[in-house]
Amino acid sequence: MKKKSAVIASCLAGVISATTMPLNAMEIKSAVSGTGHSLGVGLDGSGEVPIPLGGIQNTVNIKLKKNGKKSKNPHDRSTAVSNGLFNPVPVNFCENASGPGGAKLEYLYSTGVSTDLDGDLIFAEMDTQEDNFICFTPVEPFYFEVTIHREITGGTGKYEGACGWLEFNGSGNFLIDPAISQFSAFEGIQVGELLLGSDCD
DSSP: OOOOOOTTOOOOOEEEOTTTSOTTEEEEEEEEEEEEEESOEEEOTTSOSEEEOEEEEEEEEEEBOTTSOBOOOGGGEEEEEEEEEEOSSOSEEEOOSSSOOEEEEEEEEEEEEEEETTOOEEEEEEOTTSOOEEEEOSSTTOEEEEEEEEEEEEESGGGTTOEEEEEEEEEEEESSOTTTOOEEEEEEEEEEEEEOGGGGO
């Protein structure tokens, strides 16, 4: 089974499904919302257009039920902190599904740590074999869409020795011109699979 992973973010909420996955597997599907603060601003290849360089993201992850609604069970919520760095030189122009297109910026790296209600942690790092990028519009409304994959590399408590993958797809806006302020707000959906025990050997 291919292991891949994603976001910015890092979701713990899962539901055990022994009929379709290994015995110690948890399927992940959650709604993610959060804010980001960029590490700074660079310039694109022309030397004129300000480009965010990546930064720190804080998110809340809520498990999605089969009907697509958010779970109200507090144990189906987790928080996450992640960071990432973009290559400020766009690789090409990109089209966004729900907003204006712009510059496609590839992730150079991204890591994340998520915390569940019990305080147990899950660690994740970017899967460099996948296409991880942000499609950023450098003019108002400073819209962006992001796709990032991460591999689960371990954890603490009940997630000790965990492995698996995460994939986040989301969209958002920089709240002010990125050349002035690097704060952003975003939301999206994260899916994945978390494995434990012998499944990670």
